[in-house]
Amino acid sequence: MVERRVISRTTTNLESDYKYGFYTDIDADMAPKGLNENIVKFISKKKNEPEWMLEWRLKAYRHWVKQGDQEPRWANVDFPHIDYQDIHYYAAPKSKGDAPKSLEEVDPDLVEAFNKLGIPLEEQKKMTGVAVDAVFDSVSVATTYQKKLEDAGIIFCSMSEAVLKHPSLMRKYLGSVVPYSDNFFATLNSAVFSDGSFVYIPPNTRCPIELMTYFRINAEDTGQFERTLIVADEGSYVSYLEGCTAPMRKSSQLHAAVVELVALDNAEIKYSTLQNWYPGDKEGKGGVYNFVTKRAKALGINSKISWTQVETGSAITWKYPSVILQGDNSTGEFYSVALVNNRQQADTGTKMTHIGKNTKSTVVAKGISAGHGNNTYRGAISILPSADNATNFTQCDSLLIGDQCGAHTVPYIEVRNSTARMEHEASTSKVSDDQLFYAMQRGISEEEAHYMIINGFCRGIFKELPFEFAMEAGQLMRVSLEGAVG
């Protein structure tokens, strides 16, 4: 029986609604600010990487330099020019000697920091049923349940470990879904990524527990560049969770991550995200710029990829978890709730590329805008000539709370096969007065009624989340909306 546990965290900062705004005073190993070939070499050297890895990083770096200092501006978000030379590209909690070999060697301050976040790393307090890889300032500090996973033949380790221990898998799959030249931020990530998680599920294995990576930005003026790679071999299944928080800082922090998923024949990957980066204060100062490239390849026949995301944090979200449906009969799903409040901006959606026959994709996106927030759904569905009998269903609904916010829908649909079926529908409205009135005349306060309706609006997405996350998500929505309604 799985122990029922809500990942509830203690409030340490009473002045703000953002619970995770504390920062931990930990000695950090930092590269000097700025980016050049030497920094790339420095990061690679820090991680004792083999030659091929360094080559790959340098290739990415040179490509990035060629693009000039111009981040893409087509998204419906507005942010000042980022000075890429004013960021620390490497910050790691200082370890004594080499990497910690067991939890006893991990800095106690660090363990405490994760305890505060509700992610205990100690053996006796571990969360039941969830194996956690804790990433602190882009460096993986501890991974729980290693033993149990090893027994099943599952590899769940940090990226730097994988580069050293599993070079053949890494060389085969790293960059196979998101090539280093993919886009500005993915290229930057490829050059300077510091850590992340690597998962490999062997053939015909059902991962016995949920895997989770918990990301935490701590140091100031650092960028977080982690990379996740999940490979599900034939007939396997894995459910993977991702959570993230950052301290409250006055200046904005850049987070440019890359996530790659590969599903071979009959494999299934379920990827859930609860994104709660620091959203900045009410005037929009500070907060995390979340520029993330997430893409999955349903490579094998009958493979299945499912993205679920609840986006409540970040000053700016720029993220399009997408699926390349390459294998015949493969399935791609995207369920998303994106919430913006105060001055938050989100431009998020998905991209489903149908290549194989009988491929199927479902997109359900819910956007909630409050305060001065701006929320854009941007989704591309392309059905290529080879994708006979492909079907797509897209539904995106937006809810507006208050008259200062914006909700936008920008679908791109490209159909090149006549046997395809593609349906798209979308609606935008505010919380209906009738529903509010109904709830209120039964003695429910206006604020409570709003939460109820919003919760109902998102219900379909929450039920796609693993149990612990679903509880958490409901709470999170509430906290994020505080002050926006009623």
Next chain:
Amino acid sequence: MPKPAEQKQIQQYPNLREIYIALIRNYPSYKKYQSDYETFVSQINRSDPKWLRDTRSRAATRFQELGFPTANHGNERWKYTSVAPIAHSIFKYKPSTDTDEINLDDIRHSTPHDKEWTKLVFADGCYRQDLSHIHQNGTTIVSLSSCLKDPESRILKTHLARYADFEGDGFTALNTAFLTDGAFIYVPDGIESTRPIHLVFLSTGQSQHTASYPRALIMTGRNSKLTIIESYVGLTDNPGLTNTVVEIAAGENSKIEHYRLLAESAESFHIGTTRVNLSRDSFFSSISISRGAKLARNDLNVILGAPGSGCTIKGLYITSDSQHIDNHIDIDHATPHTSSDQYFKGVLTDQSRAVFSGRVLMRKNAQKSNASQKDLNLLLSDKARVNTKPSMEIYADDVQAVHGATAGAVAEDALMYMRSRGIDKHTAMSLLVNGFTSEIIDEIKPAYLRGFVGKMFSAKGNINHI
């Protein structure tokens, strides 16, 4: 248009904007437009009022700065349509003269015709009195050329080139630079013009690669009514460019019924810009039927500029061979209590391509407004390709907005149903396609136009492509 290598260079150093302008100015097609403009101005300029000469020269300069639109740098409005074939060809401006031989029967064959209608015929953008027929009914219906020369034409001075902004659009700038003729229609207050006014824009194609710049300004007064039909018709198969700009300004509580028929020749290029500005309680309904042209763009902007205004924009496109038809609809809900409805349908055959991009903008104060947007596509060939992008930008909270899009083949079960009753596949297909298109065609009110479009789109002819 710069070569790919040059373009790459420009992309890498975006601050070299000036070099880009210098580059395009040296490009053969741009040089040709410039020299054509200079010749044109030297021939015609003296008799025209100063404001017109100024407008033209500003537009010509602006065109040289803007160039043709590209999909680069996140230009979402032109994302799926490349105008490179236009930019790479050299078109010459050759206004047709009254002496050009045009057979009246030719026109009757290729355009809808009703003797009750007022008809204005333009050959390559120039008014042809000999081919036109005007019923006077209290409405001002004149050619622009005849009233532009009048220095007293205050109304034109205030309204012409006011609704179609050339500062941000290369094609509009080019059209404005060559602004000399077209239609001017004004319905005074309280007049309900019952007879449809038919504007026939012919591309005579008497010589290769001619460019024409038709123009129209349509205005209605208070409590008036107007039915207007625009037909763009190619008489020969010669490739040419028609770059048209139509400005429509609706007065308070007026109703405008607008039809747009595109039947250019299979080798021609057509860029149609329509800008509509609506006053209080006015209503604009439009149906555009697109069949012809190799590369066509129907660019329609409606500004719902006062409370109570509304519009319905419908359209039907049928594409074949390697045609490319792009419908770009932009609706700006600038005031409260406005409504808009877009409904487009497309049938695609062969290796043709259709693009639909609709944008609904609801500004902060557009409370209590409604918008809906729909694009349905029927793909009859595996090589056909459709890009649809019904997007919404909403900044007001007390509004209702919905949009939807579909694409797919003829329903197998519907076909099966008919075939099981002994109807052959070909006929069954025609019936289904006819049923699909008739939803738009049946909305056309003038009977002769509806009949003409029905015949043009009778599915039989199109099904033969499959």
